[in-house]
Amino acid sequence: MTLDKSKLEKAAYILKTIAHPTRLAVIAQLQNHEELSVNELKERTGCEQSLLSHHLINMKTKGLLEIRKQGTSVLYKLKEKNLSAVLVCIEKCNCHM
Numbered sequence: 001m002t003l004d005k006s007k008l009e010k011a012a013y014i015l016k017t018i019a020h021p022t023r024l025a026v027i028a029q030l031q032n033h034e035e036l037s038v039n040e041l042k043e044r045t046g047c048e049q050s051l052l053s054h055h056l057i058n059m060k061t062k063g064l065l066e067i068r069k070q071g072t073s074v075l076y077k078l079k080e081k082n083l084s085a086v087l088v089c090i091e092k093c094n095c096h097m
Helices: 005-018 021-032 038-045 049-061 081-092
Strands: 065-070 073-078
Touching: 005 021, 005 049, 005 081, 021 038, 021 049, 021 073, 021 081, 038 049, 038 073, 049 065, 073 081
Parallel strands: none
Antiparallel strands: 065 073
């Protein structure tokens, strides 16, 4: 398998961005639900709201999430639907760590 340098750089950028348990949990929740609010993500991930908001802003800034405002709520969704394939790979991985 050969990947060109730009694809490798993009993959590294994405992997660095999602390399945190909370961010992976957000991706897992958003792959199962089209959109979720911060409160819904807080309940589903068990993460404190301030820390979760920090991760969501980071993921949005780096282009992995989209937002939509609905009244006073902000709804998050995956910008890259294929991002959930990373979770499938992790789940299938039989690494002995």
